[in-house]
Amino acid sequence: MKPAASGGDEQRRSLKREVAVINKQGIHARPAALFVKTAGKFGCEIVVEKDGEVVNGKSIIGLLMLAAGQGTKLVITADGRDADKALTELAKLFDDKFNED
Amino acid sequence: MEAKPITVRAISAEAFYTAYGRQLGLKLEAGEAGLDRKIREATVNRPGLALAGFFRYFAWMRVQVVGKAETFYLKSLSTGERRRRIQDFFQRRVPCVVFSRNIRPLSEFLEEADAYRVPLFRSPLVTGPLINSATLMLDMEFAPKITEHGTMVDILGIGVLIKGESGVGKSECALALLERGYSLVSDDVTRVYVLDGRELMASSPEETRYLMEVRGLGLIDVCRVFGVGAIRIEKRIDLVVTLQDPHKMEDIERVGMEQEFHEILGIRVPHVCIPVSPGRDLARLVEVAALDQKLKTMGHNTAKEFNNRLIARMRGEAKK
Numbered sequence: 001m002k003p004a005a006s007g008g009d010e011q012r013r014s015l016k017r018e019v020a021v022i023n024k025q026g027i028h029a030r031p032a033a034l035f036v037k038t039a040g041k042f043g044c045e046i047v048v049e050k051d052g053e054v055v056n057g058k059s060i061i062g063l064l065m066l067a068a069g070q071g072t073k074l075v076i077t078a079d080g081r082d083a084d085k086a087l088t089e090l091a092k093l094f095d096d097k098f099n100e101d
Numbered sequence: 102m103e104a105k106p107i108t109v110r111a112i113s114a115e116a117f118y119t120a121y122g123r124q125l126g127l128k129l130e131a132g133e134a135g136l137d138r139k140i141r142e143a144t145v146n147r148p149g150l151a152l153a154g155f156f157r158y159f160a161w162m163r164v165q166v167v168g169k170a171e172t173f174y175l176k177s178l179s180t181g182e183r184r185r186r187i188q189d190f191f192q193r194r195v196p197c198v199v200f201s202r203n204i205r206p207l208s209e210f211l212e213e214a215d216a217y218r219v220p221l222f223r224s225p226l227v228t229g230p231l232i233n234s235a236t237l238m239l240d241m242e243f244a245p246k247i248t249e250h251g252t253m254v255d256i257l258g259i260g261v262l263i264k265g266e267s268g269v270g271k272s273e274c275a276l277a278l279l280e281r282g283y284s285l286v287s288d289d290v291t292r293v294y295v296l297d298g299r300e301l302m303a304s305s306p307e308e309t310r311y312l313m314e315v316r317g318l319g320l321i322d323v324c325r326v327f328g329v330g331a332i333r334i335e336k337r338i339d340l341v342v343t344l345q346d347p348h349k350m351e352d353i354e355r356v357g358m359e360q361e362f363h364e365i366l367g368i369r370v371p372h373v374c375i376p377v378s379p380g381r382d383l384a385r386l387v388e389v390a391a392l393d394q395k396l397k398t399m400g401h402n403t404a405k406e407f408n409n410r411l412i413a414r415m416r417g418e419a420k421k
Contacts, residue, residue: 025412025415026415029358029407029408029411030408033355037355064407067411067415069414069415
């Protein structure tokens, strides 16, 4: 795994957060759409990782490909100015079970 | 600003005669003075029972169709009785009478029609087909109508109404679709009516038929520029596509699981919203939207089918 913060440039921040999929149906179409819509509001780059497979967090097909069912652990990495805010909002989606269940 | 629906409550016998006389082969035989009488129901009636003297539930406000049965029945009566029955019938203020099969109306019928001022027509059509055609025509006259701001095209048999604010590129989009070999029904102003209470039919106002306004070019005669194959007089609306500035869109569809609808005259039509941004091939997008709609009406929803497979797979993995 890459080191968390690469240092040097003060503006660029790469942050990581581990989230758990707790909603019953997992990351199917509706949660994935909600995720990319939220991710799309931020300028930072966002990637999502499951068991070593890394996909772009703004790509719906990518997220769906992960087939992240209930109980899966994902690592979201955000890289950019608003990384912190992006991670907070995205993690909240998982905690809120994507407004499902 | 949306146009208001137009509802027709009555049409005059004259309007019916003018609009459909040629198609139905109508010939006015008597009662010309009553051409202003009003037809108040979008269907026809066979007045057999009324001519037999039974007037309860007599649908007098409809077009009355007289065929062989009524004529032979009247012929079986004595002259005096026959005239009385016809007078009783005309007293009910029927809007007009049509004789099918070119049956020559009985002389009493002709005389009383003039006396009571009820238009009497003759049609060469056989009674059944005459009733069917006349009912369809009346249904169309009485159907709720509205004028929609939008461009209507036919893409491989799928009728698509393209909506969106002025200048968003509806006509340019239609132009590109014409180049791909599809046909235009109307540009910018589309007349819509409800067919049979369940389908929306779209056509162009007569005055601007086949005309298209393209910014920078002016008016284009589609029929002459693209040929007669590029136009279509009327088409059912199967899909409404709204072209929209992405900055004004609250939500851009990414999956397409939920079917959105657009309501026109109380009829719900599948609806998609396409964000317009420079460099997007709108015609191609509208074309694919139409084809995907066709798949959906055939019972295939790509997003739903994929999602069901995905959920089943995730469930299987969770159990391991």
